[in-house]
Amino acid sequence: MNSAETPDEAESPVQVLLEKARDEGAESLGELLQLYRNYLTVLATTQLDGRLRRRMNPSDLVQETMLGAHRDFEAFRGGTEQEFLAWLRQILVNCLRTAIDVHFNAQKRDMRREISIEHVSQTLDNSAANFANMLADRGPSPSEPMRRRERAVELADQLAKLRPQYRDVIVLRNLQGLSFDEIADRLDRKPGSVRMLWLRAMDKFKASFEANT
Template sequence: MPQSQFEELIQRTRAGDRGAENELLEKCRAYISLVARAQIEGWMRTKFDASDLVQQTLLEAHQGLSRFEGETEAEWLGWLRGILNHNTLDFARRYQGAAKRDVKREFSIDRAGQQPEASGQMKWELPDQADTPSRILLNREQEIQVADAVSQLPPDYQEVIMLRNLQRLPFKEVAERMQRSPGAVQMLWLRALNQLQELLEQV
């Protein structure tokens, strides 16, 4: 969705247009879902599902619309990530007695698949520098489109992209989590990127 249309949705939502609000929240569902999945560590997944975080986040966004002071898509997504981050920490504290958290593996939602550019802007960047299609740059203006495209991928493609590109795990650890060989995981990852690129080119 063009920036101007997204900002118009925000303005209509703030003016009390319930239809615009529903459309705005629904457009962000896949994005919030993807980041929520990346936010949850392995032990946390046995206690609650990412969908719980998504529902809670969207509900709180609806209830707290009057507290949103931004106007742009980037500000809106940042506000949603803040709500999601708070909910994730709250859920984690609730179940922290179930397992010991590995502080070194804690995942900051503000760093999900991103790294700072010299300009101070943040981008989703695939860490490997191999030839196409293993490296795709996706800036902030494309986050919702990327999340929508990822949500259309098969589950194992979604998983390998989430682990490799959002959580930035080495292939060895990705292979362990997915119970596959490192070589098989690398091939799966490349196929996932190929299909993701095809979907993005259709947008």
């Protein structure tokens, strides 16, 4: 870092990786994209309802998004993590729309109207802030200005460490805003059982969050 730069002015690790990907190509870009696999998986999961899940799964959608990013990276003109995430979300939208075109016919117009990745992304960002405030009542750490990671990305990384049933109930309850009755219908469980599952999941999430932040 230049001696004249302050921590806030220094390049973040993500900015360094973006520059490296532009200079070195596919291998460095692949390294960068892996940082966002969990984030993209959460977004994809929230967009696939029962009709779509019968034809595709989140991992396939994420893989197509990463292939699209490799293919079109030369067109990306941003330089920050926030800009890179917005670009990845748009590729995810396009991949989802393409999948709908492939798998559905008469229904696809109505289904396309239901796709709102940007809304889900904003919900994810807001939830990340809420989690951080709820689970860690402390000020920013000295390293936070240097890291400048998007909090939603960090949330997705922590969710990925949980058991699938814990991760799913947190996504449904906290990110999609479903009631316990609605989640019970999705998971084929009783509402009381879902509530207990969610409480256990939040306890596990809290432990993971505090151990890794």
